[in-house]
Amino acid sequence: MNNYSSGWDPDQPQPAATGPTPPGNPPAPTWYGSDPTGPQPITPPHGIRFGDQPSWPSNPAAAPGGGPATLTAPPGSRSPRRRLLELAMVGAVSAMLASGCTFAATQDRVAATNTLGTTTGQLPSTTARPVVQADGSAPDWVAVAKTVSPSVVAITISSGSRAVGQGSGVIVDAEGRIITNNHVVTAGSTRSGLSLTVTLDDKRTFDADIVGTDPATDLAVIKLKNAPNDLVPIALGNADELRVGEPVMAVGNPLGLAGTVTTGIVSALNRPVVTESDPSSSLDGARGERVVTNAVQTSAAINPGNSGGALVNASGQLVGINSAIASTQGSSGNIGIGFAIPVNEARSVSEQLIASGKARHAYLGVAPTTVVVQDGASKRAAVGIGRVYPDTPAANAGLRVDDAVIAVDAEAVDTADSLIAQIRERRVNQNVTLTIVRDGKRQEVKVSLAERPTS
Structure with a gap:
């Protein structure tokens, strides 16, 4: 094993080289965020400051106009302090992990079948069938939502009797395994005694255990305890077949509003999005690191709580795991720029987590x-x-x-x-x-x- 003593790890970017920048580039952006679902400020590597967990509205649907309620810091808690992180391209926006609250993020430019599951790590074949669209130019989103919603769950992370985070997850096998984000299940916390509760689309709740987490990709797999025999695993698509402009739907648990669906298009592919993992988000004590995702960018509305949820195509096939959003400075809501981890990567990592609890990179x-x-x-x-x-x-x-x-x-x-x-x-x-x-x-x-x- 090599000992790299140059000041950065292999495949980590060096400081930007001096010299000309590509012609026509706008000013370097600033990106910032706060700790995913962790109620206490922490200081991760690279000097980025994470903030407090926002308070969850007791009745989110009561927000003005039926829209999402405004996220605010809990009474008596410290307001989030955000330090700017400069990068190389585009205008100033903020990227956030789409979990219970924001996360430090930077972005430097701002038909696979379901076979997940079993102890070998391979996800078993599912009986889920793609939605057949009568008119490809006008997707039947009602049919897609009906097909996909039973496969998407709400996840609540608790410490004792107190909920410390919320997110989403996707059922990938009949045995109760669920793909979600690492920052959802760890809640950015080093505290012991965290518990996971999963709420199905039909409102049944189950406790869950963590099968494995991978901070390097911000992915995790959990498994229901005493899983019922009528689970509906999602059908896996192929992110390599996605095209810019293709219609997609996001399904998840934004702001605790379980079963929310939003639609949009694939805005861009192979969008390099960087989020900052902190040491406390690793269950095995591994150091924090830059999480670099070759993301699917979408205009489908993604908000805090959507993390770990499904991005599906018009056939109802999973094409991405929703994980991050961008917003203008001072705003924490959706502005039509969301990011998902491609399903191909999520599948590869999840199969390794199921097989051994860890992923190789x-x-x-x-x-x-x-x-x-x-x-x-x-x-x-x-x-x-x-x-x-x-x-x-x-x-x-x-x-x-x-x-x-x-x-x-x-x-x-x-x-x-x-x-x-x-x-x-x-x-x-x-x-x-x-x-x-x-x-x-x-x-x-x-x-x-x-x-x-x-x-």
Whole structure:
């Protein structure tokens, strides 16, 4: 195992290189947030400050106009203090994990069948059938909601008799396993004695145990105790088949309003979104880290409490796990920019958590930077290699310092985080093709990814 002593881990971005920025880029954004569902402020790595848990309205539906109630800090608690985190592109907005409250987040640019479950980690076949749309241009969302809602649950996290967080989850097998977000089930807390209560669509409630958590991807799997025999597992789709502009529906438990459905479109694909994991969110005491997701961006309304819920296509197939939202500074509600973890990544991680309680992650072994390179007759944004660590996949493949990566398996990358997101969604031992620019000329480099070191 390598000992990286350069000041950052492999595949973590270096400080931005000096020099020209891509032409036409707007000013660097600022991103901020607060601790997911944790009632006490904490200071995670990198100096980002997390805030208090907002109070949950006792009757959310009583908000003006029937809309979501305003989230406020609990009486007597400290107001959230937010420190700004500067990044490389787009305008100033705030990204938040869509759980019971906000979370520090940054964003640097701002048909698989269901086989989840069993002790082997493979999710078993489900009897759920996709919704057949009579008119592809006008989805029957009533039919989709009827099909999907029984597969989406509300999750309440309690410490003793006090609820400390809320979120959503998706049933993926008949034995009662549920995919959700890590920040939902840990509630950003180091306290012992947390308990999970799951409420089904028909309002039955069950206690649940944690099967496994993965702070690196913000995913978790829980399992119902004494699961009933009439659960309805969701049908899994394929995020690789998504297209920008495609209609989607978000289903979850925003602000405690279980069974809420909202619709929109796929706004963007392969959107690198970065959230900051804090040490207290890891049940095994692992250090906090940057969670980089190659996210599905959607315009479907996602609000606090939607974390861990379903993003489905017009056929009622799961295409993403809702996890984060963006909002303007000073606002905590939906503005039509939500992010979901692609179902392919969620499936891969969940199967590992079911099999062993932990997930393995691929890595490349470089310190990436965002640069501008000469690519033939044109200049373009790219991912510069600031350092190649020895005895890593990158070193073994012959990557060099000052190489510039412009694509991974023909999918364009133009920032350090976009490269990290592409690598992290792939499996250990998977072979990838990097398109690089070296000395002004393009070439392809084959790399066999290895398991990311833990130290």
